[in-house]
Amino acid sequence: MKFGEQLRSSIIREYQWYYIDYDGLKAELKTASGPLVEADESPSGSGSKKGKAKAKSQQKNRWTEEDEQRFISRLYAELDKVYTKTKVKQSEIQRRIAVSEREVKEVVAKVTERGLTEQGPSEEEFILLEEDLSDIIADVHDLAKYVQLNYTGFYKIIKKHDKMTNWHLRPSFDTALKNKPFYNEDFDAEVVKLSNMYNNVRTRGNPVIGDSSAGGNQGSFVRQTTKYWVHPDNVTELKLIILKHLPVLVFNASKEFEPQDSAISSIYFDNPEKWDLYEGRLKKTEGAEAIRLRWYGGMQTDTIFVERKTHREDWTGEKSVKARFSMKEKNVNAYLRGDLLPAALFEKARKDGKKSEKAIAEDETLAKEVQYSVLKNGYKPVCRSFYNRTAFQLPADARVRISLDTELTMIREDNLDGVKRSGDNWRRMDIGIDYPFSQLPPGDIVRFPYAVLEVKLQTQHGQEPPEWVRQLISSHLVEAVPKFSKFIHGTASLFPDRINLLPYWMPQMDVDIRKPVTHDFGIHRPTHSHTSGTTSDDDDDDLDSDAEDTTDTGSAGPSSHGNGLSRGAQALILGDIEGQTAEGTVANQDYPLYDSDDEVDEEDALEEARRVGGWTYYSTLAKKYAGAAGRGAWSVLTAIAPRPRATTVPRSNRTQMFFGDQDVQTKKFRAPKGKRIYVPVRVEPKVYFAAERTYLSWLEFSIYIGTIAVTLLNFGTKPTKLSFVVSGIFTLLAILSLCYSVGIYLYRSKGIRERRVIKYYDKLGPSVLCTALFVGVVLNFAFEGRDRELW
Secondary structure, X not given: OOHHHHHHHOOEHHXXXXXXXXXXXXXXXXXXXXXXXXXXXXXXXXXXXXXXXXXXXXXXEOOOHHHHHHHHHHHHHHHHHXXXXXXXXXXXXXXXXXXXXXXXXXXXXXXXXXXXXXXXXXXXXXXXXXXXXXXXXXXXXXXXXXXXXXXXXXXXXXXXXXXXXXXXXHHHHHHHHHHOOOOOOOOHHHHHHHHHHHHHHHOOOOOOOOOOOOOOOOOEEOOEEEEEEEOHHHXXXXXHHHHOOOOEOOOOOOOOOOHHHHXXXXXXXXXXXXXXXXXXXXXXXXXOEEEEEEEEOXXXXXXXXXXXXXXXXXXXXXXXXXXXXXXXXXXXXHHHHOOOOHHHHOHHHHHHOOOOHHHHHHHHHHHHHHHHHHHHHOOEEEEEEEEEEEEEEEXXXXXXXXXXXXXEEEEEOOOOOOOXXXXXOOOOOOOOOOOOOXXXXXXXXXXXXXXXXXXXXXXOOOOOOOHHHHHHHOOOOOEEOOOOOHHHHHHHHHOOOOOOEEEOOHHHOOOOOOOOOOOOOOOOOOOOOOEOOOOOOOOOXXXXXXXXXXXXXXXXXXXXXXXXXXXXHHHHOOOOOOOOOOOOOOOOOOXXXXXXXXXXXXXXXXXXXXXXXXXXXXXXXHHHHHHHHHHHHHHHHXXXXXXXXXXXXXXXXXXXXXXXXXXXXXXXXXXXXXXXXXXXXXXOHHHHHHHHHXXXXXXXXXXXXXXXXXXXXXXXXXXXXXXXXXXHHHHHHHHHHHHHHHHXXXXXXXXXXXXXXXXXXXXXXXXXXXXXXXXHHHHHHHHHHHHOOOO
């Protein structure tokens, strides 16, 4: 979709006269007043009439200083218009929030402070307040969409200007935008206030009371977590939707909200030689650990949490656990070096008596185990993650907890390449929480392009999650990414020369995750919507390049269905959804979705052979054509041979509900050069037993074939030459069957142990085996009939 069309289709009525005049600015770029110049090189054969006409059509007016000043004047006028409207609307929203806050306090006071004989507020008062707050929430949503669309529009027109005129306006416009930063508002303060008020009104003045940490005082806790990516365009809308159902989790309600209150930083440890923790967490092996040090807020925070996450396989009957304990920042280095023992670390806690002896003993045991692992395995700080978290949860109720991490950034903490980043300290001190960390070199930082949504549920067995949660995770606002890990992504991205095994989502980072609206889900005003659009079409413009790259458009077109990630609809089945990377039938199911086999690429091998030359090149070329001919012949044979054909399975009701009749495409991703993609594969003990049972079944049928061979060999008093030859063939077939079964068993067992995505079904072997048994029975019957002189 071209941006001009997108802008007109997304117009909000209240702002319709305050959007960027994109079409007018685009028209300005076509009104150059300078002399005619050649737009491109003259085509070959321009001496002919046709060539001269073509060359003439490629002439255009030169862009002059006067044209540039006129365009800049109009551009900055548009910027001033948008900035003024944004600030006016934001001030209006803040005043409305202040008035509503006062009204909510007055109504809630009637509930909490009224006497026994006094009458409380009526239901109508709460309904009116709820409608008013819903209207404010819709205003915040509309303003966020207005700001995002104009921001995109300005940089679209700047990109078009620089391309068409060869005058570079981007640097100066960045400076002007800093002076009028209409796009820098994240609405976090408004979201927190609206959440508190809406929660009071929704509960009719009786909000849930409890520990704001909601289990934060427990050292160990177990949750069922699913993760999603959220495009920055949808972050504010998502927050506003969630706050209507869950309040923002505030740890200190008496304190005014500050941006640093939501900042979370973590230092991840690993062995930089073996990367044991990285591979363990990536492969999800039984007992795989992740060790990190985390703090909340700025660098001045004195409390550091030492955390260890342990993965447990489902078949063990245990759940993955995160355990942690806290210490003072001044003690971290001594603890990691082994100079400070855990017994001394918790000595003060025992004297204070604020925690039970049992809790202190558990923390001390954890501290001993973490310290031993760090010293024994040589774990060092390798990666830092920073993000701002907005958590939604009822106090003291962890059944539904939703967190949204924005501005996610991964930063190197190692000293591997000779650069002293953290030195002998446990973290580097040249950065804090000053996102976007512009002082760091590009090789030290990775800014993640999306927000990360985590939905954590603690529901009883067989209990469904709330309906609004099901609607949320199946909406167009989120993209399910099972088992996504900040540690894994940061390590794989920051150490490309040291990490060769990549997570499955790495090749999909360039896929636009924005999707069309799948069902009626989002922010709505209590009475009517202010959104309107126009029906005029965008002018045809050969110079318009808005549709060049889909990553810059505000809405993904139909092609966005081509991404290979699992849709939000597939995440309705909560729990272990590792394998749900695509739904439906893949065009070629003989090959996995992610292609990262160890064998050398054919074209690369041929190119290498061409450089070597001689016999190496000719033999490689012959192998290439022989392989192509063989594959072609096999394709022809499989096409004409009578065999069972696959039956098209109709799409499920769930897929029909979310995607209708449109095609749901599956994209195949290939690993980068020299890398392999690791796809999560679930392995349980019963998988090994299944492989063994299959092997034993093959042995059984191999014995049957051998029995047929012996019967044919010893049939009658004087076996004929024919029966001897046939029995020999069946003896050979029995031996080959035994060897084949052993090979298949070893192949599958290795694949299970290494958790590789291989073919665990066999199309050829059973067919050959059944055919052999059938031929053997027929021959046996034929020889018997001949001996009895029946034919």
